[in-house]
Amino acid sequence: MLYLKEKERLIIESAIKLFAVKGFSSTSVQEIATECGISKGAFYLYFKSKDSLLESILAFYFDELQKQITITENSNLPTREKFVAQLTSTLDLIRDNKDFIIMQTREQAIPLNDKIKDLIFSKQTELQNFYKNGLRAVYGVDSTPYLWDLSTLLDGMVHAFIRFIIFDKELFSTKEISEYIMNRMDSIAASVKKGPPFISDDKMNQFFKKLNYCTPMETTTSVIANIRDKIKNLDDRESLEISLELIEEEINSKQPRLPIINGMLSNFNHYPELKEELINTLQSMG
Numbered sequence: 001m002l003y004l005k006e007k008e009r010l011i012i013e014s015a016i017k018l019f020a021v022k023g024f025s026s027t028s029v030q031e032i033a034t035e036c037g038i039s040k041g042a043f044y045l046y047f048k049s050k051d052s053l054l055e056s057i058l059a060f061y062f063d064e065l066q067k068q069i070t071i072t073e074n075s076n077l078p079t080r081e082k083f084v085a086q087l088t089s090t091l092d093l094i095r096d097n098k099d100f101i102i103m104q105t106r107e108q109a110i111p112l113n114d115k116i117k118d119l120i121f122s123k124q125t126e127l128q129n130f131y132k133n134g135l136r137a138v139y140g141v142d143s144t145p146y147l148w149d150l151s152t153l154l155d156g157m158v159h160a161f162i163r164f165i166i167f168d169k170e171l172f173s174t175k176e177i178s179e180y181i182m183n184r185m186d187s188i189a190a191s192v193k194k195g196p197p198f199i200s201d202d203k204m205n206q207f208f209k210k211l212n213y214c215t216p217m218e219t220t221t222s223v224i225a226n227i228r229d230k231i232k233n234l235d236d237r238e239s240l241e242i243s244l245e246l247i248e249e250e251i252n253s254k255q256p257r258l259p260i261i262n263g264m265l266s267n268f269n270h271y272p273e274l275k276e277e278l279i280n281t282l283q284s285m286g
Contacts, residue, residue, distance in 0.1 A: 007042075009060075135154065153185070227278065
């Protein structure tokens with residue numbers, strides 16, 4: 001979790017407003033410092049460059065999004081209501097920080113250096129995993145082969161409605177939007193299983209490899225991190241965490257020992273959805 005000093009937060013919030021109006025490239029460090037009421041030299045006490053500031057801005061808002069998702073994940077709501085609440089809190093964050101979204105959509109607002117591209121892609125992948133995990137929880141393990149299809153369609157609908165809440169936040173409530181989207185997803189989830197998935201795990205692994213952003217190993221690490229977060233409130237959390245650590249050690253070794261991996265997977269027998277998630281991920285590694 002990202003922790004910011006008060007002055008760092010002030011600089012970030014002031015910079016976002018300027019970037020949304022003028023664009024990243026057209027905004028100077030001096031203008032940011034003036035907006036914050038500090039000297040240009042003081043700016044460099046907190047951020048070594050404007051690019052470094054942009055990285056912190058992106059990390060800050062993605063961290064805020066993750067915090068909102070985690071708060072709802074730890075609630076006692078039924079599965080479907082929990083996922084609707086998470087979608088709603090995501091839209092709430094976007095609505096309340098529209099300058100951040102406008103900043104990203106302005107022409108040349110985001111410089112395409114490799115570090116920032118990697119950060120954006122990494123966080124987008126985490127968001128996609130959130131969609132996939134939530135959809136699997138709502139529609140069951142047998143939806144697993146179709147999760148890329150379902151999460152891609154969900155992502156498209158969410159992005160389409162973002163335009164409404166940014167430019168007129170009173171017209172539609174975020175809860176109504178989330179419920180509407182999930183009602184449409186119910187129909188899609190029921191019909192999509194009538195044929196083979198359009199976006200398979202194999203296609204996505206090939207896609208990631210071509211982009212050179214995400215490999216199957218990185219995907220496995222992300223899945224294990226997500227599972228580790230899910231088990232933190234379970235009574236047998238300690239033994240499950242040890243099992244995950246051993247699985248990670250084996251898949252990162254030159255010669256993974258399948259008996260050990262299978263033995264550790266058996267510790268998840270009481271949590272079939274988590275076990276299925278691990279097995280599917282390990283299988284995608286070939």
